[in-house]
Amino acid sequence: MTDWPSIVIPTFSGLVGAGAGGYTAWKAAVKAGSDARNLAEAQRLADETERKTELARSAARGIRTIVADALVRMYNIPTADKQRQAGSRDATSAERTIEMALAAHSTVQEVIRHDAYLLPDEVRSRLEAFFLLLGQATFAVLKDQQVSPDVNAYGRYLDLSLQAVVRGEEVPAHVEPPNLSDVNRPQWIPDQHPARWT
Numbered sequence: 001m002t003d004w005p006s007i008v009i010p011t012f013s014g015l016v017g018a019g020a021g022g023y024t025a026w027k028a029a030v031k032a033g034s035d036a037r038n039l040a041e042a043q044r045l046a047d048e049t050e051r052k053t054e055l056a057r058s059a060a061r062g063i064r065t066i067v068a069d070a071l072v073r074m075y076n077i078p079t080a081d082k083q084r085q086a087g088s089r090d091a092t093s094a095e096r097t098i099e100m101a102l103a104a105h106s107t108v109q110e111v112i113r114h115d116a117y118l119l120p121d122e123v124r125s126r127l128e129a130f131f132l133l134l135g136q137a138t139f140a141v142l143k144d145q146q147v148s149p150d151v152n153a154y155g156r157y158l159d160l161s162l163q164a165v166v167r168g169e170e171v172p173a174h175v176e177p178p179n180l181s182d183v184n185r186p187q188w189i190p191d192q193h194p195a196r197w198t
Contacts, residue, residue, distance in 0.1 A: 052118075053168070059118035060165040063127065066111050067162070071155045073104035074137050074147050101141040105134045122171055123161045129177040130158045136180045150178035150188035157190055 108131050116124045133154055137147045154177050164171045178188035 055118045056120060057166050057168070059115045060123070060162040063111050063115060063119070064159055064162045064166070066107055067127075067130065067155055067158055070104040070108050070134060071152055073100050074134065074141075075152060076100070098142060101138040105131075105138045108134055119162075120165065120171065122174060123158075123165055126158045126161050126177075130154055133177060133180065148178070148180050150180060150185075153188050154178055 108127075112127060112131055116127055119127065133151045137151045140147055157172070157175065161171050163169075172190070173192050175190040175192070179185060
């Protein structure tokens with residue numbers, strides 16, 4: 001007669017052992033797949049961060065040039081007094097003066113529309129504040145007034161912020177922009193002087 005327990009028990013033990021080993025192998029494969037997906041996701045995020053950083057640096061380089069050009073235009077605008085002293089104040093020169101101011105303002109406006117979103121938030125808000133200051137400076141030019149030196153000082157502060165983005169350095173601490181409507185204000189300088197301010 002066949003001894004069934006001696007046949008069934010080893011067979012059953014072998015099946016259970018194979019099943020447990022298969023489960024362990026399956027579990028290891030799932031973990032390895034999960035680790036590979038996590039690693040791939042981490043690499044994708046690192047690549048995305050690097051791409052955004054490079055785009056911000058590229059945008060900051062271009063914006064620095066445009067801001068510098070806008071400041072040069074604003075500060076090279078001859079005031080009505082200077083034009084009168086030189087004997088060249090006429091409708092054409094007044095028109096040219098207004099065109100220079102509006103060109104400086106509109107150039108920065110285009111940058112805000114097209115490239116500012118690439119900048120870090122705090123630098124983008126400084127660019128927008130600079131745009132508002134340029135608007136006030138343009139209005140001063142339209143009224144034959146001198147452009148406030150505070151616009152230039154804030155432009156320097158913005159430039160230092162953009163330089164920090166280009167270099168991958170820490171952006172200077174936030175400073176409120178000058179209030180050009182306050183005629184009794186002292187000359188604007190940042191509360192905490194950023195590196196390279198002097």
